[in-house]
Amino acid sequence: MTTSRHTGGERELTLVVVGSGVAGLFSALCAAAEGDVLVVTKGPLLASTSLLAQGGIAAAVGEDDSPELHAEDTFAAGRGLCRPGAVRALTEEAPARIQDLVELGVDFDEGLGLEGGHGRRRVVHAGGAATGDRVARVLAERVLEHPRIAVVEGERMLGLWQAGDRCVGVVTDGRAIPARATLIATGGASALWERTTNPAGAVGEGMAVAYQAGAALADLEFVQFHPTTLVDSSLLLSEALRGEGAVLLDEHGRRFTDELAPRDVVARAIAARGTVLLDLRQIDRGRFPTLIGSLMKEGYDPAQVPIPVAPAAHYTVGGVLTDLDGLSELPGLYVAGESAATGVHGANRLASNSLLECLVFGRRAALSALALPGLPGRLPDPTTPPAADPVTPDIRSRLWSDCGLIRSGEGLSRLLDAPHLLTRLIAKAALTREESRGSHYRADFPAVSDAFERHVVLRPGAEPVLERWL
Template identity: 40%
Template sequence: MTARFAYQCDALIIGSGAAGLSLALKLAQDLSVIVLSKGPLVEGSTYYAQGGIAAVFDENDSIESHVTDTLKAGAGLCDRQTVQFTASRAKAALQWLIELGTPFDTEQNEQGEARYHLTREGGHSHRRILHAADATGRAVQTTLVDQIQHHPNIQVLEGYNAVDLITRENDSSKHCIGAYAWSRHDSKVYTISAPFVTLATGGSSKVYQYTSNPDIASGDGIAMAWRAGCRVANMEFNQFHPTCLFHPQAQNFLLSEALRGEGAKLKRPDGSSFMKDFHEDGELAPRDVVARAIDFEMKRLGADCMYLDISHQDSEFVRQHFPTIYQRCLTLGIDITQEPMPIVPAAHYTCGGVVTDLNAQTDLPGLYAIGEVAYTGLHGANRMASNSLLECVVFAHAAAEHIASRVKQAKPAHNLPAWDDSLVTDSDEEVIIQHNWHELRLFMWDYVGIVRTNKRLERAARRIELLQQEIHDYYSNFRVSNNLLELRNLVQVAELIVKSAMQRKESRGLHYNLDYPNLLKDPQATIISPDDAGSR
């Protein structure tokens, strides 16, 4: 049976952040492209990224230094080839964004010549962060959106959730040939056929109660790829950003690491600094160290939050370099030029994901993954600041090159199986979804958060198993909705996180287990396969 509601294109891109839109622009020179956007084009993790993008622009810096810093931050689990690949292509990736019109900040050198203003963030040994004030993600996203709007070869479907990938056996192997997508506009499921499908869906930090991410970060691509037979890796390494604003009216507002790069200090409620007690680099220590230090001090003192203070810097400097943060805090009654900001850690970035190669190919022919959804080996056990947007663009370009080399061999799929909802009904128990949602995010925060133990992980695993059965039964009997689709994906991602965490018998980077406080001598990536659910 053919699909009643169908689209067809050369390349389907699921996700509309920096990775997805960069790939769309590259492919659309020669191919027809459909971009699936779960929400509005400007709603995603890219848009809210504040800090910047790392690349070597300073003559005193070097690619090798960028590589060394990344490897160090990754705590022994980065893939050196991937790090070298990314750092060596960083400047070209940023030059491409500049050519598109991205307004990175500039300054004048001693000769009065304009140059890009470079800032420094945790883990970096040099100033190498290009930025647009403290709203770099917004600048990048709006620039990309401006380029794709009205592009004759790009069709954007806003308000569409990807449901599952469509595969077909071909020449004794399985290939990805499209995807099912649920429309928020009419609640119908559409079939989209494409010989090339790319996941650019971002991470899964919404699995935690407290997160800096927007609501759409529900691990959709990771869960869909896993269900389609792809391996995932390093899911135990979820980065908790150390400094999210602690305020009831701004629960996911991020306070950029660039604040600490420009001299902001972390302080206890009594005003005393504490980061030098934990690491020689103080406020510029890697994010995992800073997040654990804040978590430790909060628990030790029984405090609701710690504080980030940049009030000792020149007021005009602060307002000029951090206008978004300054204005947002001011609306909440906090003048950051005069007083410290209350902060707590929050789930921020998924360092693991769908296993890919340097061409962004997954295990499933026809399926690619780029950006936060992917595991390339770049981030290892801890992502260094401002490497994430860089990874999006570098691997979007790599995927575009590989897809372009395969276009002549690609054959469009016809007669895709239609979505069958003839045996399900509309739900009359939406409250079950809400209850399961809150339960999942709460116990993931409590048991699989910044500090873990074997017992906590075992408790989480038992609760996930029960939730999975409930959600499966619900999914089998009722028509899909946004909340049901996201919950289904989040509980799958939660299982992968816990399985990965239970397999790592050490504490490294973002994974800290009190029962295994030491480092292994020969650490390996945690790779899990749907075929055997084991690690390699």
């Protein structure tokens, strides 16, 4: 289905955006202030992972807070790997991006939330645990009504269109689309794991396409497992619940961890005990109507009994390596949101910095794209992209068992012959990092090593390299 006022054919497209999450939609709006934009999405406009984001958006907007304090907490969660320039950009620009959303029509809740790893109440919510849904819907409405943005649904990106060493558009399952700049905002890859909070389509297609075109990938070994996902379900129980006083109980009804410790710490503490219980009985459940309603539909009454939870693959920290303006190593190709590796999260994303990353770096990418020169007068014919590797139940099972919350060299080595490109690359990155740091835990290398206070970067045709980023 196509929803548009123009197709982009009348004038040269300034930007083609692939993906309809918060990063893609906000980038489109920012770029449309000066240029023509096309948004292409393989599913319905409102079917992105962003809609499932419950936690909120972190920003130093409280009287007792500052960007410097927000940065300190981000660095602490990142375990020595956060890119300093990216953290400064994220935390300093955060209040302005919240104001942008307010002006676009997002109705935020009163007060600020507290989540794990934050030293201040700085998380803004909309509709309690429905923040991602509320923000994405407002952005979609603004995109659809914008006269310089066209939207095409049900069209899948197969590859990138290249002229020499420049990306000049995308190749879809229906056509080739030329554009001065291309932005991949297709989300992460956490649905590659057997147990996940993500929709089935979040399998890193954008990352694989960019890599096959020559872009570098980085930090793939850092996959964040959310500690509290409803057992036998993909329903995530937001960290905001623990921020408001929900507690974790073992099989004997005893607390066993700091509920607001960084997610990797909490997730491993839960995994060590198998299934545990999240007790919501003492909190104000009325603040989270959507989430509580979802639990009731699953047959649980959180006012009466604690809820069984276990970790699940949730967030892909790594992705396509970009600079601080979202530009990849392939000229003309930008990447934003969970598809990107900006270095802002380091080894472990701080809660509620992900939607913020979409806004800050999505805008930066859009503004940078506006400055690109026009396309050459004559473009080469697009080449036929290689077929995407299928994601099978076996792949998902193997990643869960051999590259899960706790991994080892033996299991990771088994994945190097997997019939799936991104699985092999994830395993290669995890094998390279012979230490345990943040969301990457090696049973055979359980300590942190100063030698690995660097980022694992994978480039086509080359061995992994370790890099420091400013």
